[in-house]
Amino acid sequence: KQEVTQIPAALSVPEGENLVLNCSFTDSAIYNLQWFRQDPGKGLTSLLFIQSSQREQTSGRLNASLDKSSGRSTLYIAASQPGDSATYLCAVALYAGGTSYGKLTFGQGTILTVHP
Amino acid sequence: DAGVTQSPTHLIKTRGQQVTLRCSPKSGHDTVSWYQQALGQGPQFIFQYYEEEERQRGNFPDRFSGHQFPNYSSELNVNALLLGDSALYLCASSRGEGTEAFFGQGTRLTVV
Numbered sequence: 001k002q003e004v005t006q007i008p009a010a011l012s013v014p015e016g017e018n019l020v021l022n023c024s025f026t027d028s029a030i031y032n033l034q035w036f037r038q039d040p041g042k043g044l045t046s047l048l049f050i051q052s053s054q055r056e057q058t059s060g061r062l063n064a065s066l067d068k069s070s071g072r073s074t075l076y077i078a079a080s081q082p083g084d085s086a087t088y089l090c091a092v093a094l095y096a097g098g099t100s101y102g103k104l105t106f107g108q109g110t111i112l113t114v115h116p
Numbered sequence: 117d118a119g120v121t122q123s124p125t126h127l128i129k130t131r132g133q134q135v136t137l138r139c140s141p142k143s144g145h146d147t148v149s150w151y152q153q154a155l156g157q158g159p160q161f162i163f164q165y166y167e168e169e170e171r172q173r174g175n176f177p178d179r180f181s182g183h184q185f186p187n188y189s190s191e192l193n194v195n196a197l198l199l200g201d202s203a204l205y206l207c208a209s210s211r212g213e214g215t216e217a218f219f220g221q222g223t224r225l226t227v228v
């Protein structure tokens with residue numbers, strides 16, 4: 001059974017800091033990995049999508065890396081801003097029989113607070 | 117493109133009642149998945165629909181059922197509601213197999 005763990009559970013930093021959020025998964029046979037952002041009481045916004053054949057993806061101030069062999073992904077946020085405050089969720093889709101139906105297994109999330 | 121839309125946004129039901137939640141996928145998407153998110157937890161997979169059939173199912177009782185229509189929209193039905201069914205219900209859509217998932221804003225269900 002795939003288990004996804006995110007560390008730290010919560011993080012509070014001053015504006016301008018560079019941040020690293022960690023995600024680990026127990027089954028390395030993943031098809032893809034996604035990072036999401038969730039504002040309180042809202043849905044999920046996709047931030048970055050990494051296929052299993054890729055090592056990293058970048059979007060603006062965000063960079064996510066994937067190391068399947070060690071079962072880890074890292075989300076790097078550069079020059080953090082108060083508007084980055086949210087919960088960040090990591091999710092993996094397992095590889096099964098040559099494909100993946102895309103069922104996502106989520107971590108518990110990292111609650112990020114960036115204060116001015 | 118309106119993205120994934122869910123209705124209603126909020127709902128209050130009494131224990132024992134039945135509820136139906138609705139989801140319209142992103143344009144061009146043919147696969148719809150439903151997730152339940154309890155407060156402070158990550159979303160949990162309920163089931164997935166493709167070509168109007170349930171393709172995968174998570175560890176949820178038969179009280180949870182669904183349907184996908186020819187236009188790819190979907191419904192989630194929950195019968196005999198329990199207090200523990202109170203949660204944010206999220207719908208996600210994708211195109212084909214193993215592609216990027218896009219989520220709606222969710223339906224907040226409160227069972228009293």
